[in-house]
Amino acid sequence: MELADRCRAQQLLDRLFREARDGRGRAALVLGPPGVGKTGVVDHVKGQAELAGATVLSATASAVERSFPLGVVAQLLSCLGYSMDEITAMCESSAKVAAAVYDAICVVAEHTPVVVTVDDVHDIDAESLRYLLYVIHRVAPLRVLILLTGSSDLPQHSPVLAAEYMRNPSCSLLRLASLCATCVEGVLTEHMGSGVCDRTVSLWRQASGGSPLLLHALVKDWTSSATTGEAGRGAVSPPSGGDAVRFAVQYIHGLMTEDDLRAARAVAVLGESATAERVERLLHHLGMSAGEAARSRTALEAAGLTDGLRYHLEAARELVLDSAPSDERTRLHRNAALALRESNAELSDVAGHLVHAWPAREPWAVIALREAAAQALHEHDAERAITFLRAAYDASADGSTRAVVRAELAQAEWEVDPGAVRWHLTDLLDEHQAGRLSREHSLLLAMYLLWSGRTQEVSALLTDLDAVRGELSQDARARLDALGVWFAYFFPTYGARYRHGPLESPHHPDQYVASVDPQWDGALVLASLLTEGPTDDACGAAEQLLQAQVPHQPLLAPTMAALISLIRAARLERAADWCDRLVVGCSERTTTCQAILLVASATLESWLGNFTTALTRAEQALALLPPPAWGVAIGLPLSAKVLACVGLGDLEAAAECFRTPVPQLMFQSLPGLHYLQARGRLHLAAGRHQAALGDFHACRDLLAAWNLQVSVFTAWRVYAAEALAELGDRGEAVRLLEDELAQPDTGSPWLRKQAQTLYDRLCGARPDMRPSVRPSAAIEDPPALSRAEDRVARLAREGLTNREIAEQLGVTPSTVEQHLTRIYRKLGVRGRAGLPVALNSADVLEG
Secondary structure (H helix, E strand, O other), X not given: OEEEOHHHHHHHHHHHHHHHHOOOOEEEEEEOOOOOOHHXXXXXXXXXXXXXXXXXXXXXXXXXXXXXXXXXXXXXXXXXXXXHHHHXXXXXXXXXXXXXXXXXXXXXXXXXXXXXXXXXXHHOOHHHHHHHHHHXXXXXXXXXXXXXXXXXXXXXXXXXXXXXXXXXXXXXXEEEOOOOXXXXXXXXXXXXXXXXXXXXXXXXXXXXXXXXXXXXXXXXXXXXXXXXXHXXXXXXXXXXXXXXXXXXXXXXXXXXXXXXXXXXXXHHHHHHHOOHHHHHHHHHHOOXXXXXXXXXXXXXXXXXXXXXXXXXXXXXXXXXXXXXXXXXXXXXXXXXXXXXXXXXXXXXXXXXXXXXXXXXXXXXXXXXXXXXXXXXXXXXXXXXXXXXHHHHHHHOOOHHHHHHHHHHHHHHHHHHOHHHHHHHHHHHHHHHHOOXXXXXXXXXXXXXXXXXXXXXXXXXXXXXXHHOHHHOOHHHHHHHHHHHHHHHHHOOOOOHHHOOOOOOOOOOHHHOOOOOOHHHHHHHHHHHHHHHOOOHHHHHHHHHHHHHHHXXXXXXHHHXXXXXXXXXXXXXXXXXHHHHHHHHOOXXXXXXXXXXXXXXXXXXXXXXXXXXXXXXXXXXXXXXXXHHHHHHHHHXXXXXXXXXXXXXXXXXXXXXXXXXXXXXXXXXXXXXXXHHHHHHHHHHHOOOHHHHHHHHHHHHHHXXXXXXXXXXXXXXXHHHHHHHHHHOOHHHHHHHHHHHHHOOOOOOHHHHHHHHHHHHHHHOOOOOOOOOOXXXXXXXXXXXXXXXXXXXXXXXXXXXXXXXXXXXXXXXXXHHHHHHXXXXXXXXXXXXXXXXXXXXXXXXXXX
């Protein structure tokens, strides 16, 4: 048997035809898988024969006619002019049929060469095959070429025919191979024109697997959507597969054996994770022996569908799976998961198949799904973890396992949409009371409840955990203490008892960040803030914590604790710089983490007067998490957006924010304070002075009730003074402004300048101004630049672009832009042109 591509096969058959024409009869059997071009080779020989004046007798066998005796012979006889009545009469005697066929061919061959072709001989009826063999055995002295085509496995199904071609010297047996590069180039040139490059030929040959059927299908799909002249502009990639490809693949599948179809589905379901071992294991689970599996994989490769392990075309792979019955697909995925597990594949690959094998109730399957979900969460892929855990929950049989899986599912859903967790809260509380939750999951439950504002249940749950404090691990105790601190921070009234909990403020600065657990360190920093206020030691600890955390995908809670410490200490620009770094590196984090970091940055930028940046980041945060997902924290993104919109003069967009429903309990939380200030600011900008004053007084009352003296929240005084001035109470307005200006720097130069400007407008430059009040002239002096701002300013003065500065300093262009905005404001210049004079006129670097 000779293996030949189409070019070689055509050359061989042309030679055989010439020999037959010269009186040396020949027979050829061309084998190959579906779509490899057997019929195309037959058409080529027929065309050459007709051009040479030969007589062509053609027949095509069919599976549906296999049971009809002499069906193929009848087609050949009809080509010789026999009528149906003559053929019917002839078929009454087998001896007459054999003689008639042979004699008829001999008679024609005396006058012209004869070419007899039978396509798909593997489907020939038994009687026709018998008489065809009779002629083949006697072909040598005749001017006749007999050309048969059949499937690759014909030798197994028709050994008599194969034997005749093996032992008869007048017979040739060919196995048709895939198209060579020259053949592919010829097809592409015919449709794309000249100039098809080698790269294009390689891409199309690989995509089609060398199958003429698939190649022409790809060309047809490409032609329906290609731009004229595309082939001349470099390499042209084949399409991923359209209708023509799907029809071609369906045709190939229709001609496959059941074993080949099972192998096709096995390779398809394994996809990128397929290896020879895994395919063999899967086919073994599907009931195929190693030999059967090897033969079927070879058949798929010969048909141009795969390279033995992977499909060349994704459309073909999808069609294989889609065409399988649903119960068959479920069985495929379950056995694929088993094969992958046995070959130590990646957990995610195993779990991916178990998701489609719903419900996979085997204990090992539930364990695999949970382990894969834990790995996905570690990689910040919460959505994949949710998919795995939902499948695990459906497959869990006993109540204890379902309780654990529900808790793990809530943890994963929290990372994507905290609002989705509320549907689990009641059940999780029941599981906690029944003792079916681990202590770690009970701690997470307390966090979900805190976010949702269910303060009574938070308090009860923390009391339960406090009662077994001695049984908790050090890690769990750290998280319990941290939860208490966050409770006290977010809900100053309901969480008041946790202000002086087990975490007491250390007496030595070095002890602020003393452990290897960032959660514990964050709790220490926040606890110190609540008990002692924003001391220099606490701020130093916060900086130390951020420096250790930020480069390494920081944990959210300790990072936010450190930022809050800097904010409370009125180091807003420093906190904003840290937020910039966090936001730039957060794109690979989970949705919830990204949203929280963005809203922290938006809040800071709105306080600093960088309204464009604040608006962008607030909107990004709200796009990541819808309002219901924020719980009581919804006041944070809404207030940041409102302040930005008001600062930019878009009052309608600001008003739209207050049409978003918010939880009533939010007004007893710190986010509610942000919300009230922002709402008052909108009222003020819109000229609703009495309404504005009501909101600012509500801020005053909450700060007094909570005993908070936080500079960033005392901004209500400035805005209340403006409202009072408009309402005619100038005396009270001046008193509030004097109180504000007497306070330490708020960290917001923009707000400080606004307060001084309003004070000057109401009072003028009075020589008897209170000493504690900063004179307006002081505000006009250039404020000090931070070291980062100084570096940016001096590089900008030298003419470097924002991108060049960013590359030199190792930051993002947006960070450079924000630095420049602050620099221009501090130096009182309108842009880069004013930097040389401003930087040379005074030493503006702080420290």
